[in-house]
Amino acid sequence: MKKQNSKFIKVAATLMCTASLFACSNDSEKVSITNDTTAKNESLITIGNQEIASVISEHVTYSDEDFYGDWENETSIQLNGSGASFEGDGGVVIDKSIITIKSSGVYTIQGQLDDGQIIVDTEDKDIVRLVLNGAEIHSSSTSAIYVQQAEKTIVSLEEGTENVLSDGAKYVYENSEEDEPNAALFSKDDLTINGSGKLVVQGNYNDGIASKDQLKITGGTIQINSVDDGLKGKDLLAVKGGTISIEASGDGMKSTNDTDAAKGIIAIEGGSFDIKAADDGIQAETSLLIADGNFNISSGGGSPEKIANAEMGRPTPGETKTSTTDASSETSSGKGLKANVEVAIGGGSFELDSLDDAIHSNNSVNIIGGDLKVASGDDGIHADKSILIEGGSIDITKSNEGIEANSITILDGKIHVKATDDGINISEADENSNTTTEQAEDPLLSINGGYVYVDAAGDGLDSNGSISMTGGTVIVNGPTNNGNGALDYDEDFEISGGVLIAAGSSGMAMATSEDSSQHTILMTYPKTQSAGTTLLLEDSEGNEIVTFAPEKDYQSVVISSPKLTKDASYTLYSGGTTSGKASDGLFEVGDYQDGTKVVEFTISDTITWLDETGITTAKTSGPDGMGGPGGMGAPEGMERPEGMKAPQGMEPPEGMEVPEGMEPPEGMEAPEATEPEGK
Numbered sequence: 003m004k005k006q007n008s009k010f011i012k013v014a015a016t017l018m019c020t021a022s023l024f025a026c027s028n029d030s031e032k033v034s035i036t037n038d039t040t041a042k043n044e045s046l047i048t049i050g051n052q053e054i055a056s057v058i059s060e061h062v063t064y065s066d067e068d069f070y071g072d073w074e075n076e077t078s079i080q081l082n083g084s085g086a087s088f089e090g091d092g093g094v095v096i097d098k099s100i101i102t103i104k105s106s107g108v109y110t111i112q113g114q115l116d117d118g119q120i121i122v123d124t125e126d127k128d129i130v131r132l133v134l135n136g137a138e139i140h141s142s143s144t145s146a147i148y149v150q151q152a153e154k155t156i157v158s159l160e161e162g163t164e165n166v167l168s169d170g171a172k173y174v175y176e177n178s179e180e181d182e183p184n185a186a187l188f189s190k191d192d193l194t195i196n197g198s199g200k201l202v203v204q205g206n207y208n209d210g211i212a213s214k215d216q217l218k219i220t221g222g223t224i225q226i227n228s229v230d231d232g233l234k235g236k237d238l239l240a241v242k243g244g245t246i247s248i249e250a251s252g253d254g255m256k257s258t259n260d261t262d263a264a265k266g267i268i269a270i271e272g273g274s275f276d277i278k279a280a281d282d283g284i285q286a287e288t289s290l291l292i293a294d295g296n297f298n299i300s301s302g303g304g305s306p307e308k309i310a311n312a313e314m315g316r317p318t319p320g321e322t323k324t325s326t327t328d329a330s331s332e333t334s335s336g337k338g339l340k341a342n343v344e345v346a347i348g349g350g351s352f353e354l355d356s357l358d359d360a361i362h363s364n365n366s367v368n369i370i371g372g373d374l375k376v377a378s379g380d381d382g383i384h385a386d387k388s389i390l391i392e393g394g395s396i397d398i399t400k401s402n403e404g405i406e407a408n409s410i411t412i413l414d415g416k417i418h419v420k421a422t423d424d425g426i427n428i429s430e431a432d433e434n435s436n437t438t439t440e441q442a443e444d445p446l447l448s449i450n451g452g453y454v455y456v457d458a459a460g461d462g463l464d465s466n467g468s469i470s471m472t473g474g475t476v477i478v479n480g481p482t483n484n485g486n487g488a489l490d491y492d493e494d495f496e497i498s499g500g501v502l503i504a505a506g507s508s509g510m511a512m513a514t515s516e517d518s519s520q521h522t523i524l525m526t527y528p529k530t531q532s533a534g535t536t537l538l539l540e541d542s543e544g545n546e547i548v549t550f551a552p553e554k555d556y557q558s559v560v561i562s563s564p565k566l567t568k569d570a571s572y573t574l575y576s577g578g579t580t581s582g583k584a585s586d587g588l589f590e591v592g593d594y595q596d597g598t599k600v601v602e603f604t605i606s607d608t609i610t611w612l613d614e615t616g617i618t619t620a621k622t623s624g625p626d627g628m629g630g631p632g633g634m635g636a637p638e639g640m641e642r643p644e645g646m647k648a649p650q651g652m653e654p655p656e657g658m659e660v661p662e663g664m665e666p667p668e669g670m671e672a673p674e675a676t677e678p679e680g681k
Contacts, residue, residue, distance in 0.1 A: 012371065051371060054292065054346055058269040069220050081138075081139070092105060092109055099115060106153070119149055122147075122149040132157050134199065140168045145188045152192075159197030161197065164199065165199060165202070167187055168206065170206055186205045188209075188212050190213075194220065200225070219243070221331065229251045230250065230542055237257070238268075239286075240271075241273050243271075254277035255268060266342075270294075270295050271295070272294045293349055295351075302336020306357070336440045337359045337360070340362045345366075345370065349394075350373070352373065359383070361382070368386045371392075372392045376399065376401070382405060383398070384407065386408065389407040390413070392415065393452075396417045398417075403424045406419040409446050412450065417453075425456030428466055446469070462490075468496070478555075483553050489560060495512075501548070502561070505558070512524075523603075525559050525561075525613070531576065536550070547572065551587045575597035580595075
C-alpha cells in the first residue's frame with residue numbers, strides 16, 4: 003500500500019485486545035505468549051468456541067420454550083383454501099380468509115390458505131405457540147403471518163412436514179404512512195422458530211422473516227427467497243441450531259438496532275448456513291458473534307475472476323439498491339461477514355466468497371478459532387481499528403489486500419494469504435470509522451506466534467508504523483516488481499524470536515531493524531533467481547538453518563532465525579535438491595545435494611547485508627535497514643515516491659556503472675561474477 007507520510011518514531015511493541023469483547027487485565031486467562039505453539043494450539047482448540055459462547059450468553063438468554071417440546075390443550079386450525087375452521091378452546095376469530103388469534107396458547111395449523119392471513123393479536127402475558135403441521139399460507143397483499151401484538155410467539159415446525167409462507171409483490175396498507183408489516187413472516191415482538199420440520203418462505207415484497215424485537219432460531223430447516231433481506235431481527239438475531247438457506251436481493255441475515263449499544267447483535271452458536279446475498283451475507287448493526295456453525299456465503303455476486311490491485315482501484319459494488327417499498331435507497335455493500343462494532347469468531351467452518359471485504363468491522367475483528375476459506379474482491383479481513391488472531395485456520399485464496407487494520411496482533415493460528423496488492427497491511431487510522439483519534443492504536447503489526455504465509459504482488463508485510471515479531475513462523479513470497487518489497491515499514495521492525503523468511507524483488511528490499519535482538523541477513527543476488535530455485539543456509543558445522551524454495555522469481559531474500567548467532571560463520575547455497583519434505587516452499591532438514599555456493603560470511607552485526615562478493619554495507623534512510631536496489635539504500639532523506647516502479651529497458655548514461663549487486667535493466671550487461679563453488 004502506498005504511504006502518505008513516513009514516520010521515524012519508535013513504537014513500543016505492545017499487544018492489543020478488542021475494544022468491547024475482551025478486556026486486557028493482569029489476571030487474564032489468555033494463553034501466555036511462548037514459542038511452544040503446540041501447547042497453545044491445544045489450549046485454543048478448547049477455549050475458542052467456548053469463550054465466544056460465554057460472551058454470547060451475556061447477551062442472549064434461551065428459555066425452555068425456545069426449544070421444541072411436546073404440547074397439550076391445543077386449538078386446531080384447519081385451512082381450507084378460501085377460509086378456515088377451528089376446534090378447541092383458544093381465542094380464534096375468523097373473518098373470511100383472515101384468522102386472528104386473540105389469546106395465548108397452542109395452535110396447530112394445517113391445510114392451505116390461498117389468499118389470506120394469520121394474525122396474532124393478544125393482550126395477555128403468556129406465550130402464543132403456532133405449530134405448523136403441513137400449512138401453506140399465501141397473501142397477495144400483506145404478510146402471510148403477522149404477529150401484531152404478543153408477549154412472545156413461537157413458530158414450531160412439526161417433524162416430517164413442509165410448510166410454505168408467501169406474500170405478494172405489493173402490499174395494501176390502511177393508510178400511506180404505514181410500512182408494517184413488510185415480510186412474509188413478520189413480528190412486532192419476540193419471535194422464536196424451532197422444531198425439525200421444514201419452512202419455505204417466499205418474500206416477494208421485502209423481507210422473508212423479520213422481527214422488530216428478538217428473533218431466535220433453535221431448529222428446523224428454513225429456506226428463504228426474498229427481494230430484500232432474508233432474516234432480520236432488529237434488536238437481536240440469535241441462532242443455536244437448524245439448517246438455513248437464503249437467497250436474498252438484499253442482506254442474507256441482519257440486525258438493525260442502531261440506537262442501543264446493547265442491541266443490534268447477531269449471535270450464532272450452531273447450525274448450517276447457505277447464503278447467497280446481493281448485498282452483505284451477514285450484517286450486524288453492533289456485534290457479530292459466532293461460536294460455531296457451518297457457513298457457505300456468497301455476497302455481492304462473489305469475488306470477481308480478476309482482482310483489482312492498487313493501481314486498478316477497488317472493485318465496484320453493485321448498483322444502488324432499490325426496493326418495492328418507499329424506503330430510501332442505500333448503497334450496496336457485498337461483504338461476507340460485517341459488523342459496525344466487532345466481529346468475533348470462536349469456531350465453525352466458513353466458505354466466504356465476496357465482492358467486497360469477506361470479513362469486515364468498522365472497529366475490531368477477533369478470531370480465536372474456526373476454519374475459514376476466503377475469496378474476496380477487496381480485503382480478506384478488514385477492521386478499521388484492530389484485528390486479533392488467536393487461533394484457527396485462515397486461508398485467503400483471493401484478495402486485493404489480505405488482512406488490513408490499524409493494529410494487527412497474531413498470537414497463534416495458521417494463516418495463508420494471497421493478494422494482488424499487500425498481503426498484511428497496517429493502515430493509518432480510518433478517519434471515517436467509529437474510532438476516534440484518541441482511541442486509535444499506534445500502527446503496529448505484532449506477530450507473537452502461529453504460522454503466517456503470504457503471497458503478495460504488492461508488499462508482503464506492510465506497515466504505516468512498526469512491526470514486532472517475538473515468535474512464530476512467517477514466510478513471504480513477495481513482489482517481483484521493484485516498486486514494492488517483501489517487507490515494508492515506516493518506523494521499525496524489531497524481531498526477537500521466531501523464523502522469518504521473505505523473498506522478493508530487490509528494488510525496495512528491507513531487512514529488520516538494527517535494534518532487534520535477533521540476527522537477520524538480507525541477501526541480494528546479482529540477477530533474478532527463477533521461481534523454485536532452492537536456497538540453503540547452513541552453519542560452519544554443516545547444520546541446516548533454512549532450506550527454502552520461493553514460489554516466485556526473486557532477487558533478494560531476508561532470513562532471521564534464533565539459530566543465527568554473532569561471530570558464527572555461515573554459507574549460502576543456491577539450486578540443488580533436498581530430500582526434506584516441503585510445505586509452502588520451506589523444507590524440513592534433509593539431504594541437500596548439488597547446490598552452488600553463493601557466499602560465505604561471518605555475522606558481526608544485527609543485520610548482515612550480503613551479495614555474491616560477501617558482506618556489504620547499506621545506508622539507512624528513515625527506517626533501519628531500508629534498502630534501495632541491490633541493498634544499497636536510498637539517498638539521505640529520500641522517501642519512496644508514491645507509485646514508483648523500477649525502470650525497464652533504460653540505457654545508463656555514458657560512463658555510469660551498474661551498482662554492485664543490482665540487476666541491470668534490460669539490454670544492459672551485468673559485471674562478471676566470481677565463479678561460485680559447488681556443494
